[in-house]
Amino acid sequence: MATGRPYQLVVFGASGFTGQFVVEEVARVAAEDELRGSLQWAVAGRSREKLQAVLEKAAKKLGKSELKSEVNIILCDVSDPSSLADMAKQTALVLNCVGPYRFFGEPVVKACVENGTSCIDISGEPQFLEGMYLNYNDKAAEKGAYIIGSCGFDSIPADMGVLYTRSNLKGTLTAVESFLNIKSGSEGSCIHDGTWKSAVYGLADQDNLRKLRRQIGHKPLPVIGRKLKGRGAVFYSNELNQYSVPFMGSDVSVVKRTQRYLHTHLNESPIQYAAYTTVGGIGSVIKLMFAGLLFLMLVKFDFGRKLLIKYPEFFSGGHFTKEGPTEKQMEESSFEMTFFGEGYSTGQDPQQGKPNVKICTQVKGPEAGYVATPIAMVQAAVTLLKDKSSLPKQGGVYSPGAAFSETKLIDRLNKHGIEFSVISKPEA
Template sequence: MTDTREFDLTVFGATGFVGRLVAEYLLDAAPPDARIALAGRSAAKLALVKEGLGPRAADWTLVVADVGDPTALACLAARTRAVVTTVGPYLRYGMPLVRACAEAGTHYADLTGEPLFVREAADRWHDTAVATGAKIVNSCGYDSIPSDLSVYRLYRRTVEDDTGELTDVTLVASFKGGVSGGTVDSARAMMEAVAEDGSKSQVLADPYALSVDRDREPEARGLSDQAFGRASGIDPSLDGWVGTFVMAGHNTRIVRRSNGLLGWAYGKNFRYREVMSVGSSPLAPVAAAATTAGIVAGIGALALLSRAKLGRRVLDRVLPAPGTGPSEKSRRTGWFTMKTVAHTSSGAKYLATFAAEGDPGYQATAVMLGETGLALAFDELPEIAGVLTPAAAAGEALTERLRAAGMTIAVERA
């Protein structure tokens, strides 16, 4: 992209909770001469956000644009090298910006955890983005950068060691943090979409729904995201018990899409799943079983209530509202650790660790989205374009950026 754009990076949704966190992060993380814009639908709210950021944001520009105004979005996309967006649920509000960026050749990053959105974005705008050179990068927060980059780093290590292709790979997630209102609202948006069009349930049921070529994938047998058992059953080095990880359904599909986008570099028989650690206390087996059962029941209840107007009203009353979040103290005391055990076709075994301080859905996610935007705006990246994953778009650059930001990303041979 030639350097004729007015801005290097635009934060779209800057008046929302996570959008403000991203803007705050960029105050220190962006180069001093970076040309930053804050975008949203309310000029008054954008002005308040800029004022709250202090004098270091004095030169940042405010851009008014609404997802319902295609002309404004096209103008926004044409003015900037890259956009990061926190405006979700993306199924409801995200596609117009994807279109604008794909058509303008503008790089884009979001926080979606919605497979239905990624599938639709790829079907509608991948070819356009390829033609213009735009990198449309989905899932650049806790959904799904730790998963995606962990497997990418494992792949790079096997290439360095010449130990063959990845075969069976399992990620075990541990974390402390809350569930955001935006995450819950995204789940609701998907359930409502399925209620309106039952065929969309096939996307949610298919482990390879986001693949670039479904016919080239291995059989889905044994890839269930539901889990309950001892962690030592995954690898003797792991302690405690594991249960179902609520984010596995999206993360695993993103990782499998990366494999396809990279030419099936991970392996033709690459098999991947994710589970969640529930600790090793005497009550851990109960917690593992309850977690798995609770997730299944919760998804079922959400799907049922999302079908009717009365049910949606009930959900409005009991679920956290989008655009809300925890206190600064709570955000800073959160953490996450992802341990990924990988086996290769030669019999080698590896352990990847991806860990960071800060609430994963807020503090750490703001860092990940912010650094993705900076990589898209400033770094020399692979020439690949289209609707992409973090690993395919910027695997090496993003790894180094997140390490420099204080996150642990490491691979060791077990």
């Protein structure tokens, strides 16, 4: 990674809805023992006034008046390549908070790769993530830049959770299913409509994702052990006693990329993976099915997409809003992701017979979108800066698990409120 630059990290898009929370988290972590007095960082965006306001808000909230004078501002516009290059040249690492990434992500990656600067984002968009691998992996390796996408709620808990599950099973883990459960308080929960836009454009572009994957040309991963069976579009989970549906985020594609890397480069046995989310009782299922059918019908057409983007609150039943969650909603919300794994005990051939060991693990944490995501992103950044010897030997475009499988990221997350634990496993 680049050295001899004035900053170790820059938060780009710091005045955006998510960016402001990332700024607060960087400020918190910069005051901890590991980084106190040593982390030089800046914020970047289009408006000096908005960036200054974000620093002032963070300073007031955290009781750190020195932020306003200690953290510099870089003026930078995603539509101006020269300003992006100027930002990249000043730092070892960019934390990119400007989405939807399918529209605004590539210029940042390009500037970082060309200038030997590493970059972390919080994209949950498979088309963007896999497109960056296709277009920039070789150049990033040449330049020594680590480009690591989906370092937020999509998909740190899922990707690192699978690796955590594997590390706690004695034997060969062959398949994992995860179930996400979002808990909310008296005011419910909601998500800023930036995530809604990403979902709208992503689902409308599935054909191009398939073409992109054909261009990449990866061969299918070998299936080790019993083949993991798919579940229905809606099903009752006996494990959690709730109805569940497939998780529509990027987790499955990200985990598969990690498993491919670990299999190809480290000769590890690939793990099959499926991701689901719980939806509650039958009433919730009926509402979800109605909203889902309407969404899928509208997303196919240009006018339908315009309606979905203009009225996110109406079409999502209040789950996505232009204002985002309130402070109280964030304080009262949390998530649990439970992993059910199966495999073969030490000495048993995974290609012979049925799995004979099971394990259940869990990752839990605070509100997913704007509390857990900044924690995950910032701890990924600290890991990238501090655990250099444990990263892959050369730069490239990586998934979180591929980049961080040998690092202390899980330990760091545990210390910052995103907790990994074993719920049950076979007796030794």
